[in-house]
Amino acid sequence: MILESDVRSDAASRRAAGPPAPPGPGRPTRGSTRSLGPVLASVSAWDADPLGVPVLDALDGRLGIALCLSGAVAVSQDGADTVLREGQLTCVDGTRPHRLAALVPSVVVVVGAEHQRVGLPPEGTRGMTAAAWSGETGVHGLLADTVGGLAADLDRLGDTEGNALGLMILDLIGCLLAEQLRKRAVEPAAGRRLLTLKILCHVRSKLGDANLMPEHIARHFGISLRYLQVLFAELGTSPARWIRDERLSRLRDDLADPGLDHLPVSVLGEKCGIPGASQVSRLFRAAYGLTPSEYRRAREAIRESAGGPAPGAHAGSATPVNVGDRVKCGPESR
Structure with a gap:
């Protein structure tokens, strides 16, 4: 039996071993982008840029979850603003304008999936974007450790392993968003979307x-x-x-x-x-x-x-x- 603690400790050790070093002042941003089955994954090292740029254009309209692996990143979307610290997650929707700014040299990992495959329409992410979530415990912790491990392993994964990992990440994204919707379940729309996420998880299985x-x-x-x-x-x-x-x-x-x-x-x-x-x-x-x-x-x-x-x-x-x-x-x- 694979225990949650085993998965998290292994992913955490791989994450600590291999993230790209943040670039020094004046060096260009660099990184890797790759498809993992239903998920697009990106690992990027950014120079400090207080003005910020829409660095998630690679999402191409997808729903994205970003993890700050090191440094500090300001995130703005839908009238909300937050600063991601090391180990924190946020949601960014690629269908709407957004702004990210590396306040110091930073390393960020982003995973994105099509809204229909996740089970949440673009309007359903309003109220969840640009909010900092701790990646320490529960499903947030599992997703943070799994996504963080991509910093070391993204270029080394075989296609079969990559597809399987992408399906697992897709399910974890659904679980994370369901948890956020559960907090707003008193709202009729949030309740419907929470039920939809549960249905899609069941159907995938x-x-x-x-x-x-x-x-x-x-x-x-x-x-x-x-x-x-x-x-x-x-x-x-x-x-x-x-x-x-x-x-x-x-x-x-x-x-x-x-x-x-x-x-x-x-x-x-x-x-x-x-x-x-x-x-x-x-x-x-x-x-x-x-x-x-x-x-x-x-x-x-x-x-x-x-x-x-x-x-x-x-x-x-x-x-x-x-x-x-x-x-x-x-x-x-x-």
Whole structure:
């Protein structure tokens, strides 16, 4: 059994061993950015810059959680202001203007995910952005230690480990946001969004069940199918469409992993809850413009032409190329 204390102590020791040193005065900001399955992760060392810049542009509209690994960073968004100290977390929403300022040379780790995959629409993050949260205990501590460990390990993770870690980080982000919403549960909107996060966490754990249906989800949570549809409508989708898109996104992550090339597409599809090779191919092509086999070949062609690691791996300061980004950003909502 893996104990929380074991996870946290191991992550804390790795975090302490390997963060990039903050740059000296006048040196340029530097860092690494990499996709970890459903999560975009970035480790950055910043010069002191009292004026501040929107340094999280790499989030590209994602919902981000930032951890101050060392130094002090001023954060402003949605009319709120805070200063992140070492070991503190905050939420920053990439869909709206924000400002971060390194008050002293600092190292910051950021993880971001699409709002729909997290289960919180952009307006749902208002009231949570630019608030400093302690990364010492509970789910905040688990997320801080896991994210902090990326400072040492981001460039060393294999694709399979990276995808698995990204899924774990996505769940931890959902748990952290659910805890914040729980404090505001007296507000009707906050209560609905808290329920939505719980539902999505449950659905992710059942994605491999090809018989998972919206009716089953509604029954599990003791709500009507109509109310379930209302909750997903706030994310701009429907229950069935969200399940399909999440399955296809997870399948795409698996297909992008060279370590899983020995598994037939049909096996990966069944693992994601999509039975039958023909159905896997049809749904994947409709979403991404390529069949799964074509997607794998395109990934290999990009890797060979670049003469480097497979898409999703990172080297130096360049942002990695994701085959999916060359086709479409995600499953189409139809």
